[in-house]
Amino acid sequence: MTLKIYNTLARKKQEFVPLNPPKVGMYVCGVTVYDECHLGHARAVFTFDVIYRYLKHRGYEVTYVRNFTDVDDKIINRANQEGVSWKVIAEKYIAAFGRDMGDLGTLVPTHEPKATEHIAHMQKIIKGLVEKQMAYPIEGDVFYSVRKKKDYGKLSGKKIDELEAGARIEIHEAKKEAIDFALWKKSKPDEPQWDSPWGPGRPGWHIECSAMSMHFLGSTFDIHGGGRDLMFPHHENEIAQSEGFSEKPFVRYWIHNGFININAEKMSKSLGNFFTIHELLKRYHPEALRLLILAAHYRSPLDYTEKIMEATQASLDRWYATLARVSTQCQASSKSKDHPPKDLVNKVESLVSAFEEAMDDDFNTAKVVGLLFDLVREWNKYLDGTTEISGKTCQTFLKAAQTIHGVLGLFGSDPQVYLNQVKALKMVKVTLSDEEIQEKINQRNSARQTKNWALADAIRNELASLGITLKDNPDGTTGWNI
RNA sequence: GGCGCGGUCGCCAAGUGGUAAGGCCAGGGUCUGCAAAACCCUUAUACGUCGGUUCAAUUCCGACCCGCGCCUCCA
Numbered sequence: 366m367t368l369k370i371y372n373t374l375a376r377k378k379q380e381f382v383p384l385n386p387p388k389v390g391m392y393v394c395g396v397t398v399y400d401e402c403h404l405g406h407a408r409a410v411f412t413f414d415v416i417y418r419y420l421k422h423r424g425y426e427v428t429y430v431r432n433f434t435d436v437d438d439k440i441i442n443r444a445n446q447e448g449v450s451w452k453v454i455a456e457k458y459i460a461a462f463g464r465d466m467g468d469l470g471t472l473v474p475t476h477e478p479k480a481t482e483h484i485a486h487m488q489k490i491i492k493g494l495v496e497k498q499m500a501y502p503i504e505g506d507v508f509y510s511v512r513k514k515k516d517y518g519k520l521s522g523k524k525i526d527e528l529e530a531g532a533r534i535e536i537h538e539a540k541k542e543a544i545d546f547a548l549w550k551k552s553k554p555d556e557p558q559w560d561s562p563w564g565p566g567r568p569g570w571h572i573e574c575s576a577m578s579m580h581f582l583g584s585t586f587d588i589h590g591g592g593r594d595l596m597f598p599h600h601e602n603e604i605a606q607s608e609g610f611s612e613k614p615f616v617r618y619w620i621h622n623g624f625i626n627i628n629a630e631k632m633s634k635s636l637g638n639f640f641t642i643h644e645l646l647k648r649y650h651p652e653a654l655r656l657l658i659l660a661a662h663y664r665s666p667l668d669y670t671e672k673i674m675e676a677t678q679a680s681l682d683r684w685y686a687t688l689a690r691v692s693t694q695c696q697a698s699s700k701s702k703d704h705p706p707k708d709l710v711n712k713v714e715s716l717v718s719a720f721e722e723a724m725d726d727d728f729n730t731a732k733v734v735g736l737l738f739d740l741v742r743e744w745n746k747y748l749d750g751t752t753e754i755s756g757k758t759c760q761t762f763l764k765a766a767q768t769i770h771g772v773l774g775l776f777g778s779d780p781q782v783y784l785n786q787v788k789a790l791k792m793v794k795v796t797l798s799d800e801e802i803q804e805k806i807n808q809r810n811s812a813r814q815t816k817n818w819a820l821a822d823a824i825r826n827e828l829a830s831l832g833i834t835l836k837d838n839p840d841g842t843t844g845w846n847i
Numbered sequence: 848g849g850c851g852c853g854g855u856c857g858c859c860a861a862g863u864g865g866u867a868a869g870g871c872c873a874g875g876g877u878c879u880g881c882a883a884a885a886c887c888c889u890u891a892u893a894c895g896u897c898g899g900u901u902c903a904a905u906u907c908c909g910a911c912c913c914g915c916g917c918c919u920c921c922a
Contacts, residue, residue, distance in 0.1 A: 634921065
């Protein structure tokens with residue numbers, strides 16, 4: 366069994382062969398910390414979180430680096446708007462990012478460097494490029510000379526001449542060529558700045574990732590990831606800088622995740638059509654958000670609508686309802702002689718290998734989701750006809766769910782905890798307290814005992830209008846949910 | 848204009864050269880005082896259009912239509 370990864374550089378799936386197995390180096394472009402993170406960021410984060418976990422599951426020793434861009438025009442603009450230092454903005458949103466990641470339950474990368482911690486290294490690379498005449502300083506700025514990199518465009522499939530022909534690139538009077546990009550930018554007096562051989566300034570956008578990735582992972586490393594939109598110019602320029610400097614291949618496998626669309630339009634900060642992670646988590650369970658993203662292939666575009674999100678939440682609720690059933694009945698019956706259907710046993714026993722097979726095919730998490738829900742139906746059918754189940758089969762199943770949970774971060778939470786958390790999220794909208802609801806239920810049950818159905822139904826309707834649904838249990842008790 | 852991606856049941860979404868996973872919704876049923884919830888079953892012509900290759904195409908090739916992305920900050 367071999368892991369295949371779609372490599373943007375090759376435009377096809379390729380067998381994954383790390384440079385120095387079992388070690389794997391992976392760098393993922395993080396966020397620019399000038400605002401709250403939105404669902405689009407969550408997709409990237411979840412995608413690479415799962416890739417990281419799966420590589421570890423496969424036995425690789427992964428060094429995972431995800432940076433913070435903490436010096437940038439947008440941060441400076443935001444700081445000016447709010448009348449505070451750029452550092453305040455950066456720190457504020459680094460904290461917000463950490464909070465969101467904690468809520469989302471993603472693993473913490475091996476390293477989370479900040480761009481501003483690597484200025485010296487960036488300068489070293491720029492200096493090297495200038496010495497090789499692959500870059501040139503002009504009036505305090507330093508530009509990369511794109512034409513000096515013979516294979517420029519190999520990642521995005523762009524050709525230099527066509528780029529020049531495109532009228533959308535703003536001509537900077539100091540640049541020799543329109544396509545050249547800034548490695549170092551002269552700073553205005555009130556902007557963040559560091560001393561440099563070219564005068565006080567700050568780094569260009571792309572150089573930081575070259576510096577940080579090579580610092581932690583070496584001149585050549587295995588995986589570099591990010592959103593599709595970063596492919597050009599960001600990643601293309603990273604390649605140019607890094608390879609121009611080191612004269613070695615920069616990255617072996619490039620992985621790019623697809624976008625989240627809102628009404629078939631890209632979700633982005635510039636369009637203003639975004640949902641922040643923080644807001645979304647007030648309404649949906651973090652695991653439902655994760656399922657939304659992992660139920661589609663990471664390279665496909667993914668449409669977000671309220672309807673789809675509700676459907677996702679509903680399906681996850683169903684999974685946990687079944688998982689609760691299985692684990693409860695499993696504990697009650699380890700001595701059971703009852704035999705589950707062969708079909709179910711086979712599917713349970715081959716679950717982990719089916720999971721690995723799907724994941725080996727370019728991290729096909731969507732297929733895994735299908736696998737699991739297929740099992741939900743099988744289990745329920747079986748459980749409907751028996752109270753005592755085979756301890757062996759359910760234990761194998763529960764164990765497999767844990768294994769999968771370890772990689773996807775899905776399907777292996779404590780069902781009761783999950784169900785309670787979802788209930789708590791919905792409770793926010795309910796105005797009655799638990800005690801008040803219970804009092805209503807007691808009143809209704811009194812009415813039911815005297816077969817006063819009209820009154821009983823009236824109370825039930827009253828609660829229903831508040832979003833509370835009742836469930837009369839066979840043993841005479843009444844439960845409620847929202 | 849250049850480069851690239853995609854069009855699969857009402858909605859979402861895998862997948863394959865030989866008659867298409869899964870989820871949501873809907874309909875039917877079990878249960879119930881009636882419900883709700885839960886569960887089960889079902890959707891025997893869902894694979895953009897038109898050609899081509901093939902014994903066989905949704906799956907390969909070509910053209911076309913439609914949608915989207917990148918080419919400028921962006922996950």
